[in-house]
Amino acid sequence: xxDAADPFEAIKVTxxxxxxxxxxxxxTGLLAIEAGSADxxxxxxxxxxxxxxxxxxxxxxxxxxxxxxxVFETLLDELRxxxxxxxxxxxxxxxxxxxxxxxxxxxxxxxxxPVDEARSAALVAELEALTHGGAAPAAIADVLALPEADEFGxxxxxxxxxxxxxxxxxxxxxxxxxxxxxxxxxxxxxETALLLRExxxxxxxxxxxxxxxxxxxxxxVAEEAYLTWTLDLAAVVDEASVREAFDFVEADCDLTVxxxxxxxxxxxxxxxxxxxxxxxxxxRATAEAPVIESAPPVVEVAPVxxxxxxxxxxxxxxxxxxxxxxxxxxxRVDRLINVxxxxxxxxxxxxxxxxxxxxxxxxxxxxxxxxxxxxTREIQDSxxxxxxxxxxxxxxxxxxxxxxxxxxxxxxxxxxxxxEATEVDKTVVERLAEPITHMIRNAIDxxxxxxEDRLAAGKSxxxxxxxxxxxxxxxxxxxxxxxxxxxxxxxxxxxxxxxGLIVEDAVLTDDEIxxxxxxxxxxxADAISDISGRGVGMDVVRKSIQALGGRISIASVPGKGSxxxxxxxxxxxxxxxxxxxxxxxxxxxxxxxxxESLTPRPGDVHYVGGHxxxxxxxxxxxxxxxxxxxxxxxxxxxxxxxxxxxxxxTESGARAALLFDAIQGQRQVVIKSLETNYRQVxxxxxxxxxxxxxxxxxxxxxxxxxxxxxxxxxxxxxxAS
Amino acid sequence: xxAASTIHTLIVDDQLSMRSLIRxxxxxxxxxxxxxxxxxxxGLREMIVKPAHLVIxxxxxxxxxxxxxxxxxxxxxxxxxxxxxxxxxxADRELVQRAVQFGVNNYLVKPFTVAQLKxxxxxxxxxxx
Numbered sequence: 066x067x068d069a070a071d072p073f074e075a076i077k078v079t080x081x082x083x084x085x086x087x088x089x090x091x092x093t094g095l096l097a098i099e100a101g102s103a104d105x106x107x108x109x110x111x112x113x114x115x116x117x118x119x120x121x122x123x124x125x126x127x128x129x130x131x132x133x134x135x136v137f138e139t140l141l142d143e144l145r146x147x148x149x150x151x152x153x154x155x156x157x158x159x160x161x162x163x164x165x166x167x168x169x170x171x172x173x174x175x176x177x178x179p180v181d182e183a184r185s186a187a188l189v190a191e192l193e194a195l196t197h198g199g200a201a202p203a204a205i206a207d208v209l210a211l212p213e214a215d216e217f218g219x220x221x222x223x224x225x226x227x228x229x230x231x232x233x234x235x236x237x238x239x240x241x242x243x244x245x246x247x248x249x250x251x252x253x254x255x256e257t258a259l260l261l262r263e264x265x266x267x268x269x270x271x272x273x274x275x276x277x278x279x280x281x282x283x284x285x286v287a288e289e290a291y292l293t294w295t296l297d298l299a300a301v302v303d304e305a306s307v308r309e310a311f312d313f314v315e316a317d318c319d320l321t322v323x324x325x326x327x328x329x330x331x332x333x334x335x336x337x338x339x340x341x342x343x344x345x346x347x348x349r350a351t352a353e354a355p356v357i358e359s360a361p362p363v364v365e366v367a368p369v370x371x372x373x374x375x376x377x378x379x380x381x382x383x384x385x386x387x388x389x390x391x392x393x394x395x396x397r398v399d400r401l402i403n404v405x406x407x408x409x410x411x412x413x414x415x416x417x418x419x420x421x422x423x424x425x426x427x428x429x430x431x432x433x434x435x436x437x438x439x440x441t442r443e444i445q446d447s448x449x450x451x452x453x454x455x456x457x458x459x460x461x462x463x464x465x466x467x468x469x470x471x472x473x474x475x476x477x478x479x480x481x482x483x484x485e486a487t488e489v490d491k492t493v494v495e496r497l498a499e500p501i502t503h504m505i506r507n508a509i510d511x512x513x514x515x516x517e518d519r520l521a522a523g524k525s526x527x528x529x530x531x532x533x534x535x536x537x538x539x540x541x542x543x544x545x546x547x548x549x550x551x552x553x554x555x556x557x558x559x560x561x562x563x564x565g566l567i568v569e570d571a572v573l574t575d576d577e578i579x580x581x582x583x584x585x586x587x588x589x590a591d592a593i594s595d596i597s598g599r600g601v602g603m604d605v606v607r608k609s610i611q612a613l614g615g616r617i618s619i620a621s622v623p624g625k626g627s628x629x630x631x632x633x634x635x636x637x638x639x640x641x642x643x644x645x646x647x648x649x650x651x652x653x654x655x656x657x658x659x660x661e662s663l664t665p666r667p668g669d670v671h672y673v674g675g676h677x678x679x680x681x682x683x684x685x686x687x688x689x690x691x692x693x694x695x696x697x698x699x700x701x702x703x704x705x706x707x708x709x710x711x712x713x714x715t716e717s718g719a720r721a722a723l724l725f726d727a728i729q730g731q732r733q734v735v736i737k738s739l740e741t742n743y744r745q746v747x748x749x750x751x752x753x754x755x756x757x758x759x760x761x762x763x764x765x766x767x768x769x770x771x772x773x774x775x776x777x778x779x780x781x782x783x784x785a786s
Numbered sequence: 787x788x789a790a791s792t793i794h795t796l797i798v799d800d801q802l803s804m805r806s807l808i809r810x811x812x813x814x815x816x817x818x819x820x821x822x823x824x825x826x827x828x829g830l831r832e833m834i835v836k837p838a839h840l841v842i843x844x845x846x847x848x849x850x851x852x853x854x855x856x857x858x859x860x861x862x863x864x865x866x867x868x869x870x871x872x873x874x875x876x877a878d879r880e881l882v883q884r885a886v887q888f889g890v891n892n893y894l895v896k897p898f899t900v901a902q903l904k905x906x907x908x909x910x911x912x913x914x915x
Contacts, residue, residue, distance in 0.1 A: 073807070073810065076806040076807050079802055080801075083802060112846075113800075113846055113847075117800070117804075120801070121801060121803050121804065124804070124807055124896065124897040126897075138875075219882060219886070219892075221891060221892040221906070221909030221910050222890070222892065223909075223910060223912065224869035224891060224911050346830060346861055347827065347850065347854075347858060
């Protein structure tokens, strides 16, 4: 997508990346202003964000973006200068303007449909009205016109090279080294040629030999030193580097190092000096400027107006030191993650070999291997941390959504976010946006009541939607809750019955009824609206969460509201698994799905309809699935009492017992995509490489259970007793 | 007629894309020696450690703005003689007046073309080779 040949295209890509950050800063700042927690620097930062977007847009000729940003910026400038109040209606307009600005950026980037012109124009009018108090605005066309260079009668001040007190060394400057070895230098087996070669590493060296001290051959003493070299080094390096080349012989020669031409000895200054200078200079730079008594002669056109002295406000308060970051191509990170995955596997293989070799646990190799394992785990964690991103990037899109949905539904909504800094794998973050968006829409559209209904129910007219992220036992948990009316269980139950999802006389707990909304086929037809409808039901939300290895649940209290809880793995690259065997195959079951395991006693297993086995587990009949059979590893069923039953729970909460031959142990495995390397296989989520080098398939527990259900006579809901 | 390749330039702007844009434009004019800083304070630090011949600085930056950087550079004898070109988002008379007061050599309004940048630089250094 980037034309590598055009450097400006690459810069444009950078610009759009910066726009994302700037738009984020803008929204954050505006929300702080709305919350009343803004200081002058916040307004300044907001202004700067819009200003920077405009500046970059201008450079790349994105005219629509420039036009809109200009109107936006003009109003912000008024606010910044204190000429307009930052009252609630203004802030609301600014927030909407930031939404439209984001639309303009997306459109300019070619990522989204063209901007809704009517909306944009209406907002431009609104911003202008706020800026000019209703008076006719200045023509926007002026913005795009490049000003005349000498608009203010400005005359450039010519640069005089001689006035630069300590000019930087010109490119040609360098050092002159005079080098006269003493006899003892040679006696210590030092070689001038090697020293010259060392020096020439710093840059091109011009060598002049002074052999004038060389006596006639008859008088020559072979052990004596007679030669002197003059070496001109053309390199901008500091003196110490030059002297370093002669480090070992300095005591055994005459050595002078002097700067060539005007090269300053800038590096001779102690390192602390710049700090002292900076503090003093900053103090001067921010001190009161003298008021201009008369217009400076170069500003001929300007009327003689005293320019307000810049006050302390002109200099922003020192902001917190921004974190130092580098931008790294994602491919590189992924390659690193891949290699670390291989390392983990290799380490496991090595450990296996050591065990097989019968070495004592206390042997040096075993101990060393354990340390290696710890280090490997640490490397893995650190590498995963590189891919980790705060959920902020998703969370910060939500205020806009809440504003828009609130406007459409006529509901008053306050969004609370918590744990924005919680980090999770980048892929997880990206794929969270859609389900969260959907659930927030739902929460406002279905969950919250109209203001009058809320007031009648004794609640505040403004509803609250809370979006929170937190880490809990190695997973990330995201909660979306509202303080609305809660799930209407009668209605949900009615819909489920009418869709044939449950039998009419099914006895369901409240919790089970609430979870019906996740069932495929629980059409929300009755509830579809412009906002949350869009043909997407909660089953789709659940599917996308499951695709991330996560699960979703709901808790609801009538009249008090509902809470959706998403639980997701921190990374998609490794998995805690139970290594099991079925027939001759080694398989991995995700640990998160496993409830417990047991050895079935002959009397525990029953056969329904002659072939469907069920096992009595905690006084409930649970389907027993012979994994070796369903995966086609063997033709004859395993006698249950010869194997191990692993009780698993699917994402929908359904339980089943998977029958394996044996359990080998628990292990962290590196996930290798089967689809990338082979193709998708029913019942298999991915593959991994075990310590002994064999490939093991990672089971897709949900698919296996669902298949087994489909195969049996009728999909029987766990809910029906 | 100074050779563009001999002029050491310090580019100060809080936006990476802007710095890249200025650097790439200057490269097209034959400039070869660049350093960059992301705000006025970092720019000042760069100047003190190693003065540049030319500073091209944005005005509106966090920490220390372009005007503050200009004043600090002028107040420090080893850097006082450096050429200073201020970038502004728009032709703001008051800003230009203040910049002139503090000894700016030239100013350039964003957005700019490579040709405009050349004009501004040549306005300070004379025709470049």
